[in-house]
Amino acid sequence: MKPLALTMGDPAGIGGELSLKAWQALRASGPVFVALDDPVRLARLAADMGLTVPVQAIADAAQAGDVFRSALPVLPVPLAAPAISGRPDQANAKAVVASIEQATKLALAGTAGAVVTNPINKAALYQAGFAYPGHTEFLADLTGVPGQEIMMLASPLLRVVPVTVHVSLRDSIAMLTTAMIVAACRTTAAALRRDFGIASPRLAIAGLNPHAGEQGALGSEEATIVQPAIETLRAEGIDVSGPWPPDTMFTATARTRYDVAICMYHDQALIPLKTLDMDHGVNVTLGLPIVRTSPDHGTAFDIAGKGMADPTSLLAAIELAGALAARRTI
Template sequence: MKPLALTMGDPAGIGGELSLKAWLALRESGIAFVALDDPVRLRQLALDQGLVVPLRTVRHADEATEAFQSALPVLAVPLASAAIPGRPDPANAVAVVASIEQATKLALAGTVGAVVTNPINKAGLYRAGFPFPGHTEFLAELTGATGQQIMMLVSPMLRVVPVTVHASLRDSIEMLTTEMIVAAGRTTATALRRDFGIASPRLAIAGLNPHAGERGALGTEETTLVRPAIDVLRAERIEVSGPWPPDTMFTAAARSRYDVAICMYHDQALIPLKTLDMDHGVNVTLGLPIVRTSPDHGTAFDIAGKGVADATSLLAAIALAGELARRRRA
């Protein structure tokens, strides 16, 4: 199997120490990856935290598999300024973006099997002129899939897809359309079949309003937006149910009746997933010509450099990226 590409994330966050811990956990029998990062930063992090992680700077990603058991392979992406844990520096935004760009190019060329992204500081990138809401939209631009990208959050207990993502609640409601719901359903069904090996995926569509609108008493969007989308998806032979009342569709009994919940906005999807299984949550971008996953947490500046960051979600993201890459290759 080809190695995975692991981006640096924000240099002041926990991404670097998670990369080191992931190598320690996987070096003997796990999935090989190459870190697109600053080796000086990683070496200092390992020293500061007492982690015995030898590094090997490589010139080509395909050297990573052979090197992985003895050292963490690094494709060097130099920082403009020395990274200080917990103190993001706008001067390093160029390196953060370059790490993502290079990883994506390697995946498009087939040199790596998938891209796993460490968390970025969106606000810091915005101040440096980054024009995209987040990783998802940037990766879509880099891969020529703008408008096709869909964010899915995956854990062993639940899969969720928010139809609207990085927007305020007010804006999310205003921008929601039947066509967006249909597009999310189509892309999700295709991905579940191709990448997750589910022959006949079952999609549960959430309502927007309390009690799914209570037959119009608490809102009409279920009738005007959601049900027409369900009708279109059913006509395309996609197994879909709903609209479900959002307050009851995430119980254990309800979750057993579907493979993914299509939700109308960000928190409607992410709150139940993170409540049920924060540690093992993985962010997957659907609709791209490459496989991309990410841990389901942020930069955690408050604990960066303290040695307490938990690599469980990153390890889950690496494992899922390897699984999806194998299925897609097959």
């Protein structure tokens, strides 16, 4: 399998530490990955934290497999300013963006099997002129499918897809449409078949209101927006159920009845997943021509550089990216 491309993330955050610890954990077993990062800063970070991680700059991603057992392979993306843990610097925003761009190019060219992104600090990027809400939208634009991206959070206990994502709750309710639900479900069902190996995926669609509207007593959106989407999807042969009352659809018994929960807004999806399995949660972008995963946490500036960062979620993201990439090559 081709090496995975691991991006830098914000150099003031925990991404570098996680990359180093991920190599220590996976050097013998894989999946093989190559970091698109500044090798000088990674070597210094390893030394400062007492991590035994040899860092080796390479000129081509294809060399990663030969290097991986003995050293962390790095395709150099130099920083403009020294990275100081916990203190994001917009001077390094170009390097952060370049790391994402180069990783995406490798995946599109087939040189990398997938892209795994370390956490970024959106505020620092916005100050430098970054014009996207986040990773997901940027990757959709880079891969030529803007507007088709769907965010899934996946763990061994639960998969969730929010139909509306990084907008306020007020705006998410106002912008929700039947067409958005249908599009999210189509993309999700196709991804579960192709990438997750689920031949007949079962999609549970959450209601928007308490008790899924209580037959209109607590809101009409289930009847006017959600139910028409369910009928359209069923007519297309997609196995959907709902609208489910959001307060009961995440119990252990309920979760056995579906493969993914389609949720109406960000927190409706992410609160149950992070409560059930924060450490193993992985952000997967559906609808792209490449595989992309990410750990389900942020930059954690408060613990950056202190040796405290837990690589479990990044390891889960790397391992899932490897599994999804392998299925695409079958």
